[in-house]
Amino acid sequence: EAGVTQFPSHSVIEKGQTVTLRCDPISGHDNLYWYRRVMGKEIKFLLHFVKESKQDESGMPNNRFLAERTGGTYSTLKVQPAELEDSGVYFCASSQVYGANYGYTFGSGTRLTVV
Amino acid sequence: KQEVTQIPAALSVPEGENLVLNCSFTDSAIYNLQWFRQDPGKGLTSLLLIQSSQREQTSGRLNASLDKSSGRSTLYIAASQPGDSATYLCAANPYSSASKIIFGSGTRLSIRP
Numbered sequence: 001e002a003g004v005t006q007f008p009s010h011s012v013i014e015k016g017q018t019v020t021l022r023c024d025p026i027s028g029h030d031n032l033y034w035y036r037r038v039m040g041k042e043i044k045f046l047l048h049f050v051k052e053s054k055q056d057e058s059g060m061p062n063n064r065f066l067a068e069r070t071g072g073t074y075s076t077l078k079v080q081p082a083e084l085e086d087s088g089v090y091f092c093a094s095s096q097v098y099g100a101n102y103g104y105t106f107g108s109g110t111r112l113t114v115v
Numbered sequence: 116k117q118e119v120t121q122i123p124a125a126l127s128v129p130e131g132e133n134l135v136l137n138c139s140f141t142d143s144a145i146y147n148l149q150w151f152r153q154d155p156g157k158g159l160t161s162l163l164l165i166q167s168s169q170r171e172q173t174s175g176r177l178n179a180s181l182d183k184s185s186g187r188s189t190l191y192i193a194a195s196q197p198g199d200s201a202t203y204l205c206a207a208n209p210y211s212s213a214s215k216i217i218f219g220s221g222t223r224l225s226i227r228p
Contacts (some may be wrong), residue, residue, distance in 0.1 A: 006158075065127070
């Protein structure tokens with residue numbers, strides 16, 4: 001079974017530019033999550049999709065961040081325009097069921113550096 | 116609001132020692148607690164998942180315990196090896212917000228050969 005795949009693995013962009021991160025969940029996992037870790041902080045929740053619907057987007061920091069999951073398969077997270085404080089590692093995870101006892105499978109993350 | 120704390124932030128021990136990593140959480144109303152490992156520049160690898168009804172889980176040299184009443188979980192590593200060096204994170208999945216898991220800040224473990 002393929003795991004959760006994220007790309008790119010690294011991205012360096014200038015302040016004000018746009019970056020799009022992609023996540024491919026484990027096949028058959030309806031639940032897809034985005035998390036991020038900024039320098040020196042804990043890993044924090046951004047949002048949760050159930051299939052193509054946003055179940056919870058309470059962790060999205062501001063309207064510069066846009067997440068989509070067209071067709072309920074892969075997801076993209078766009079940052080536009082990027083700011084310096086957006087630098088960090090963005091993780092994607094998927095699960096079969098949420099709020100239950102199945103746990104999460106995480107991808108390797110995308111390290112975003114905004115200069 | 117659920118908060119997860121891990122102490123110590125860093126730990127260095129000689130190879131072969133048994134060790135315990137600690138995790139505490141403020142709200143006992145959780146579905147599960149999960150321990151992860153993160154190697155530098157890599158993603159999160161799930162080590163053990165303890166369901167709310169369980170007291171412990173074991174995988175090889177790893178044993179994780181859960182005491183919801185005291186809001187504590189421990190990860191026991193037996194006969195540590197240099198390859199165990201990594202950051203270990205615990206994360207709680209609260210009833211109050213089933214969509215998300217709440218991470219601790221991690222313990223950076225270094226095993227000295």
